Amino acid sequence: MxxxxxxxxxxxxxxxxxxxxxxxxxxxxxxxxxxxxxxxxxxxxxxxxxxNMSDTELKAQLEELIAKNRILDSQLKAQSEPKPGTSYEQANNNSQSTHFIQRTDFFFYCSSIATKTSQPFHVALAIAVLVFWLSSPGSDSSLRGWRALYVGAVATHLGAQVWMTLVSGIVLYFSLPRHEFGRVQTVLFPTYYAFNAGISMLALLSYFRMQCLTKFAYTSYAQFALLLAVFSIEAYVRLRLVSPMLRAKHIKTQMEEVAGGGQEVGRLILGELAHCPRYLRVLRTFRMYHSSIAMGTMIALGCSVYSTMIIVDAMCH
Structure with missing residues (x-):
C-alpha cells in the first residue's frame, strides 16, 4: 500500500x-x-x-495556457472588427493590413514553386500533350475537350483521395512523432479539401456542359447525383469543419506540450492529462470534428469510385 x-x-x-x-x-x-x-x-x-504532480504545477500551467488562448482570441477578434467612429476607408485599410502577411506568404509560396521547382515544366508538358491531342483528327473538338476535362477531373480527384486517405496519412502517422504528424496535417488539410472541392466542381460543370452539347442524349442522373454529393461534402468539410478541428487540435497540442507528451509514434498516451477535465473536453471536441471529417471523406471516396465505374460502363457501351 x-x-x-x-x-x-x-x-x-x-x-x-x-x-x-x-x-x-x-x-x-x-x-x-x-x-x-x-x-x-x-x-x-x-x-x-x-x-500528485498534476494537482499543482500542471494544473496551474494549463490554466495559464487557457487564459493566454482566450486573450489571444479576443485580440484577434478585436483586430478584425472596425473600431467605432472609423470610416469605411480606415476599416478597409485595417482589414487589408491584417491579411497582408497571409497574402504575402501565398504569393511567395507560388513564386517559389514557379522559380525554384520543376513543377512548371510538368504543367507545360501536360498542356502540350493536351493541345496535340485536341488538334489530332477526330470528332468535334469542343466535345472532345469537355470530355477530356471531365475524365481528367474525375481521375485526378480519385487519385488525390486514394493517396491522401490510404497511403500518405497512414505512412506518416506510423513514421513521425504525433505532434510532427499533426503539424503536417495542419498544413495539408485546408489545401487538400479546397483542392478536392474545386476539382469535383470542375468535374460537375464539365459533365453538365458535355450533356448540353449532346442534347442530354446519354445522360446519367446517377452520375449527376454522385458528382454533386462529392462536391457538397467536400465544400462543407472545408468551410465548416476544418477550421474548428484545427483550433481544437492547436489547443490540445499546447496542453500536451506542457505535460511533456506528443512524441510517441502511432499511438496516443494521455499520461498525466488523463486526470485533466479541460484537456478531456478539448480532446472530445477534436475527435468529434475529426470523426465527422473522416466520415465525410469515406463517403466521398465511395461516391468517387462508383462515379468511375459509371465512366467504365459508358466506355463499354
Missing part, C-alpha cells in the same frame, strides 16, 4: 511503499528509470507520483 508524506506545496511528494517481502523495511520510490522492483509495484508508485 502506498502512503504519501506531508510535503509542502510545489515540492516533490515522497511516496513510500511497504513491502512485507523485503523484511518489512520501507523503501522510498526511486526516480524514473530502471528499477529492481516488480512491474506492478513500479506502476502503482509512478501513478501516485504523477497524479
Amino acid at each position: 502506498a502512503e504519501r508524506s506531508n510535503s509542502p506545496k510545489f515540492e516533490r511528494p515522497e511516496v513510500v511503499l511497504t513491502d512485507i517481502d523485503d523484511e518489512g523495511q520501507d523503501q522510498h520510490l526511486p526516480p524514473p528509470g530502471p528499477s529492481t522492483r516488480s512491474q506492478s509495484k513500479r506502476k502503482t508508485a509512478w501513478y501516485s507520483y504523477t497524479f
Whole structure:
C-alpha cells in the first residue's frame, strides 16, 4: 500500500511503499528509470507520483495556457472588427493590413514553386500533350475537350483521395512523432479539401456542359447525383469543419506540450492529462470534428469510385 508524506506545496511528494517481502523495511520510490522492483509495484508508485504532480504545477500551467488562448482570441477578434467612429476607408485599410502577411506568404509560396521547382515544366508538358491531342483528327473538338476535362477531373480527384486517405496519412502517422504528424496535417488539410472541392466542381460543370452539347442524349442522373454529393461534402468539410478541428487540435497540442507528451509514434498516451477535465473536453471536441471529417471523406471516396465505374460502363457501351 502506498502512503504519501506531508510535503509542502510545489515540492516533490515522497511516496513510500511497504513491502512485507523485503523484511518489512520501507523503501522510498526511486526516480524514473530502471528499477529492481516488480512491474506492478513500479506502476502503482509512478501513478501516485504523477497524479500528485498534476494537482499543482500542471494544473496551474494549463490554466495559464487557457487564459493566454482566450486573450489571444479576443485580440484577434478585436483586430478584425472596425473600431467605432472609423470610416469605411480606415476599416478597409485595417482589414487589408491584417491579411497582408497571409497574402504575402501565398504569393511567395507560388513564386517559389514557379522559380525554384520543376513543377512548371510538368504543367507545360501536360498542356502540350493536351493541345496535340485536341488538334489530332477526330470528332468535334469542343466535345472532345469537355470530355477530356471531365475524365481528367474525375481521375485526378480519385487519385488525390486514394493517396491522401490510404497511403500518405497512414505512412506518416506510423513514421513521425504525433505532434510532427499533426503539424503536417495542419498544413495539408485546408489545401487538400479546397483542392478536392474545386476539382469535383470542375468535374460537375464539365459533365453538365458535355450533356448540353449532346442534347442530354446519354445522360446519367446517377452520375449527376454522385458528382454533386462529392462536391457538397467536400465544400462543407472545408468551410465548416476544418477550421474548428484545427483550433481544437492547436489547443490540445499546447496542453500536451506542457505535460511533456506528443512524441510517441502511432499511438496516443494521455499520461498525466488523463486526470485533466479541460484537456478531456478539448480532446472530445477534436475527435468529434475529426470523426465527422473522416466520415465525410469515406463517403466521398465511395461516391468517387462508383462515379468511375459509371465512366467504365459508358466506355463499354
